[in-house]
Amino acid sequence: MAIIIDENTKAVVQGITGYQGSFHTERMLSYGTKIVAGVTPGKAGMEVHGVPVFNTVRDAVEETNANASVIFVPAAFAADAVFEAVDAGIKTVVCITEGIPVHDELKMYWKVKDNDVTLIGPNCPGIISPNKSHLGIMPPQIFMEGNVGIVSRSGTLTYQIAYNLTKLGIGQSTVLGIGGDRIIGSDFIDILEKFEKDKETDLVVLIGEIGGTDEEKAAEFIKDMSKPVVGYIAGITAPPGKRMGHAGAIIEGRMGTAESKIKALNEVGVEVGKTPMEVAEIVKRVLKA
Amino acid sequence: MAIIIDENTKAVVQGITGYQGSFHTERMLSYGTKIVAGVTPGKAGMEVHGVPVFNTVRDAVEETNANASVIFVPAAFAADAVFEAVDAGIKTVVCITEGIPVHDELKMYWKVKDNDVTLIGPNCPGIISPNKSHLGIMPPQIFMEGNVGIVSRSGTLTYQIAYNLTKLGIGQSTVLGIGGDRIIGSDFIDILEKFEKDKETDLVVLIGEIGGTDEEKAAEFIKDMSKPVVGYIAGITAPPGKRMGHAGAIIEGRMGTAESKIKALNEVGVEVGKTPMEVAEIVKRVLKA
């Protein structure tokens, strides 16, 4: 199983002829991901790493029956790209693009919501179901197939923790970054719901950071989950009012502190590791128990 | 049973302090309809025919648990009234108001659609489930409880046909006018679906008129219905390009002629009466068979 993407995922790359799009298409293909089409307006007929390019997502879907999309277009065109994918019938959209205006992100959110589409991101590293499919910009070699799901607001921190797990011989069912922006398509709960239902996942690692109240809301949900969750929260030392890289990583007033999130998670029985290494060790211990 | 409204319907009247709102509130009340609240901004605390008035639909719903609304506000405020009702949690909205800008009607359509609300109208005479509830401006005395459902794009023509049926001793489960505008909340199919499922309805009378393709689309649906449908189509003599009273009653190009509609209905086995009297006679014959 795994969640959201697997060996049946057939993806379109939107913005395939750009530098990022082309570079990561090659990487995804070499991992074995089924990239069946690319889209760049005006470039129909081209091929990028053997993948046929179409003018519109609609054309791409008609020709290839693609069911997912990865978006690499520049920020100014990203919302349009998401809308296009949704209206072409794509059911899983992974938006890598960062720097999208937040009012555009609000529209993206409601567009996918209205159409029962899963949007991962924007401003995210993507998603990988090890040995099955990889849609995004992650370093696939550090992951290993297994029974731990990882959902994270951060990219490199996810890699670090997955790497630690892999080193301990603990594989992953699906690993994904939900994105560092304030408005994202899928939040922790959306993903936790899927992991809870996934037969291949026995434990979930939740990697949060300061800003917003998603981790607190996730804790509410975790209370009723049957599977154990292990947490990590970055930003204990972040000062209020300053954005820590991610648009969403900001403490506003008394909202969004690491303390509040760790407390909420602890209260529903989630052990929160103090360091990425400790997270992996907790996972190991919990899995054994 | 009956469809959409019944003895459990508790309605708010939006625009209750206006002339139309007040007049019809009295009529609906005297028929036994449960009008539990009225709404007119700034008039909270008033009573109209013993019905308490609130400033907002939200307040009205909180106080009275109303689950339906009838809208009598002027055209310029009607879309806002529909939106307000939907966001206050009302699940059945009957919009009597005529003359609403069509771009407003488009928004109304999608707002109710997004929220799984049933909108009847606008520009309609309302809905009656005889002896149970009446939301609208119909003459309730001409209806009789029974097993024939009537759905219609016209007001007086509905009364005429219901009257003919009642005179023949044939009662009605629910009778409603879906409205004479081009964009309406519920079309024939929406209502036919409900009649098909309603245990109290054994036959449906569909009263159409020129303009649009709703009757043709309804025919497609009727093909798979288990219950008999009897039709009437007004406007055989209407010239193309002229609006026959209703905004929706206009033949545009080759679209929307009475011939096309009668043909479509006949093709799926619907007998279409040439006169309102003949409709009643067909119903009688079909019910006996």
Added chain:
Amino acid sequence: MKLHEYQAKQIFAQNGIKIPKGKLAKSVEEVETIVKEFGKAVLKSQVLVGGRGKAGGIKLVNSVDEAVEKAKELFGKEIKGHLVEKIYVEEQLDIDREMYVGFTLDRANKGIAAIVSSVGGMNIEEIAAKHPDKIARKTINPKWGLWDYQVRELLYESNMPKEYFKEVFGIIKKLYNVMIKYEAELTEINPLIVTKDGEVIAADARLNVDDNALYRHKDLAELKDYTEVDQLERIAEQKGLNYVKLDGNIGVIANGAGMSMATMDLIYLENGKPANFLDIGGGASAELVKEAMSIILQDKNVKVIFINIFGGITRCDQVAEGLIKALSEMEVGIPIVLRLAGTNEEEGRNMIKEFLKQTKEEIALVETMEEGAKKAVELGCKNGDNN
């Protein structure tokens, strides 16, 4: 409400869509002055009806003399029943290609239909029939409006040549803005032309706006050209009546649009011809009945009037009272067939019966609308020919 080409073009121009140089003329002299300035020109009759060109309403003129001659022909000419009172004089364009862009209300899909074609100049049904591969259609959901990907899809699907992509892209977006901003029911550029110099220009312009929304667009409301509306229909509109003139001889008054149409249809079934559609609406007051009568009587073809009322909220006794009042104040002189049913029908019918004892007007009281139609046709035949 339909706007004239020159009005629509002005709005297009205000919204960034290129239009040809043009000026409105209301007299031959004005045409002359303008053509002196333009040199060659096109004289376009401003009538609110499609197919002006084929009907001879558009003339190319290559000299001032020719312009004066053609202008004299056009002014006062009737085109498909519409009198030419205004001529829009435009520069002549070197046309390299004709295309089509339009938006219209999409009833079936509850949105705005966007239609783009890489060929144009004929009506859209003809384009669709002759060049199905060169036309693209899409429904725009009013929740989200028109997005760039939809414009691209329209361009690709209509096989728009690449060299016009950018220009037509902009025009599609601007025309959609017009559709939304002015709450139009339809707006269309046909043809959208490419000149030999490669300019993309709206050579014609249609803009029909929603009467119900005019209260939000006072500037548009002022553009209404009442000369274009049938005079009786205009009077009826002012009185709050829905009246449409037809070419039969049986006047029809009914309450409700569906009921009015059904009444017309019944007359037709009895081999009669209705003279009009007239819906007096729900709350038929005495005054309104009188107004309805007076409008119908202005149509000299009318030989008999069939009044068909189903009393719902309207009480039949009130209608009877109104009718009696009307008949007391005006002389009708042709027979009336009256059907009163529904609320208080007995009271109403009795009032009429009483009135009949003291009037010389002929009123045939009938029981059903079917019977009424039969009677009206019978009386119509007697009173005049009934073709």
Added chain:
Amino acid sequence: MKLHEYQAKQIFAQNGIKIPKGKLAKSVEEVETIVKEFGKAVLKSQVLVGGRGKAGGIKLVNSVDEAVEKAKELFGKEIKGHLVEKIYVEEQLDIDREMYVGFTLDRANKGIAAIVSSVGGMNIEEIAAKHPDKIARKTINPKWGLWDYQVRELLYESNMPKEYFKEVFGIIKKLYNVMIKYEAELTEINPLIVTKDGEVIAADARLNVDDNALYRHKDLAELKDYTEVDQLERIAEQKGLNYVKLDGNIGVIANGAGMSMATMDLIYLENGKPANFLDIGGGASAELVKEAMSIILQDKNVKVIFINIFGGITRCDQVAEGLIKALSEMEVGIPIVLRLAGTNEEEGRNMIKEFLKQTKEEIALVETMEEGAKKAVELGCKNGDNN
């Protein structure tokens, strides 16, 4: 990007919201001239920080002499770390009542939060705590925008007195338009005042716009006040680095925002204090590593630098190459702790080991980020005090 009060007010005024008469002054002389014109006035320090008033940044002046005296005090003063360089001089208003209207991004509900209170003048958290019955909050769905019924609900639920209904209704709608038109993250009128004459006026103005959307709002982008941004942060921004200055002594360089925060946190866990947040992002080029180093070295508190890289797409050998290049071109003089893990970590570490043979810079190569933090704190303590 935060706009100054005077900038936000100008935008409010352009969008139909009444503001007090006011003029911007950049010197004591300008203040003097303006107060001569106004008579009585309010001097408002234009610093991008909340609570200016309580911090002494706002002065009522009743004469020109007093204005000059207070202006001298204010110019150059530091308010919560922000230097006063501009004073907005406004007419004094007779305030009868203070209210609140604001819109802000609603992360939790994926919309725009509308907040209205019939009391104002204190911050919104304080209003919510002290007057829960006088505050109303609602999420506006971006699909549909703000509708009239929502404005009415906000007014009723905030117990807005009826006499201000109409005015405040209009202001709420106009402020929402500002929120959408300028793609704001937050816009607020606090207090929205009623004068003794019954006028409703925006006495203060906040408008924070979305940096990501500035490319669509060139006019706003030009308003950016770079004096308000920490100089190092500004330089970092121009180089494409995310840098936030903190008050510790251990410089941090990491790739990824989460990784950078985690690195800071690890230092804190080891009882050290990070000097900064610095995320060099995904594609750390040699040039970027050098820029990051040079920014950190400008912070004289920094006693040690911890570079923590997890190679994903970024290859560790490339990072090593960049670092070596940087160290060849600049003198660092303080110890560096380096953690390289992930893609090509062995190659990277070997390159550094080779480099260490030929450099006098101190580089401690560590295996894990946990170990790195410990080492950095150790070196930081040795190199300076570590409080």
